[in-house]
Amino acid sequence: MTPKQEPSPWPPGRIKIVRAFKMLLEDKNFHAITTAEIARTAGVTEGLIYKYFRDKRDLLYQVLKAHFEKFLLQIERDLRGIDGAVNKLRKIIWSNLDSYANHRVFARIILLEVRNSPDYFESEAYELVRQYNRMILGIIREGVRDGEIKEDIAPSFIRHAIFGAIEHACLNGAIFNRALATDPIAENICRLIFTGIVNRGKE
Structure with a gap:
C-alpha cells in the first residue's frame, strides 16, 4: 500500500x-x-x-526561504544526540558543504547573486540565515563554556572563519558549476579551524 x-x-x-x-x-x-x-x-x-x-525578486526570496527552512530543519535534526560543541561544528561544516554540493543552483544564488541586493538583507530568507548564524554562535559559546574551545578567541571570529572557509572552498564550484568533494573538503576545513581553536586534549 x-x-x-x-x-x-x-x-x-x-x-x-x-x-x-x-x-x-x-x-x-x-x-x-x-x-x-x-x-x-x-x-x-x-x-x-x-x-x-510582488515581483521576480520576491519569488527568488520566497524560494530561498523555503530552501533555508528545509536546511535548518535538517540541521536541527542532525544535531540531536550529538555531544560536544566541536562534534556539532564538525557536523555543521559537513552539512553546509553537502548542501552546496547537492544544490548547486542555490549555492550560486547564495554565494554570487543575492548579496549584491540590499533588500535581500531585509527579507524573510535572510532572517533564517541570521537564525542559523545565531545557532552556530551559541554552539561556539557552549564550547568555550565547557572548555572545549579556547576562550581567548572571539566566538564571532570563529564563526566568520568557518563560514569564510566553507564559502571560499565552494566558490569555484558555484561559478563554474563543478562538483564538490564534500568529505575531503570538510576534513581539511575541520583540521584548519579546530587546530586553531580547540584546547589541547579536549577534541
Whole structure:
C-alpha cells in the first residue's frame, strides 16, 4: 500500500511557478530570466505570478526561504544526540558543504547573486540565515563554556572563519558549476579551524 503524500501548503499555480523558476535557474542567472519566461515554462499566465509574488525578486526570496527552512530543519535534526560543541561544528561544516554540493543552483544564488541586493538583507530568507548564524554562535559559546574551545578567541571570529572557509572552498564550484568533494573538503576545513581553536586534549 502506497503511503499518501502530505498535501502541499501552496496552491497548484504557485507550485508550478516555483518549479519553473528553479528549472530556469539551472541554465540562466537570475537577471536573465523574465517573468514572461517563467509563466511560459510554468504553463500559467504572467498575471498569476503577481498574484502570489510582488515581483521576480520576491519569488527568488520566497524560494530561498523555503530552501533555508528545509536546511535548518535538517540541521536541527542532525544535531540531536550529538555531544560536544566541536562534534556539532564538525557536523555543521559537513552539512553546509553537502548542501552546496547537492544544490548547486542555490549555492550560486547564495554565494554570487543575492548579496549584491540590499533588500535581500531585509527579507524573510535572510532572517533564517541570521537564525542559523545565531545557532552556530551559541554552539561556539557552549564550547568555550565547557572548555572545549579556547576562550581567548572571539566566538564571532570563529564563526566568520568557518563560514569564510566553507564559502571560499565552494566558490569555484558555484561559478563554474563543478562538483564538490564534500568529505575531503570538510576534513581539511575541520583540521584548519579546530587546530586553531580547540584546547589541547579536549577534541
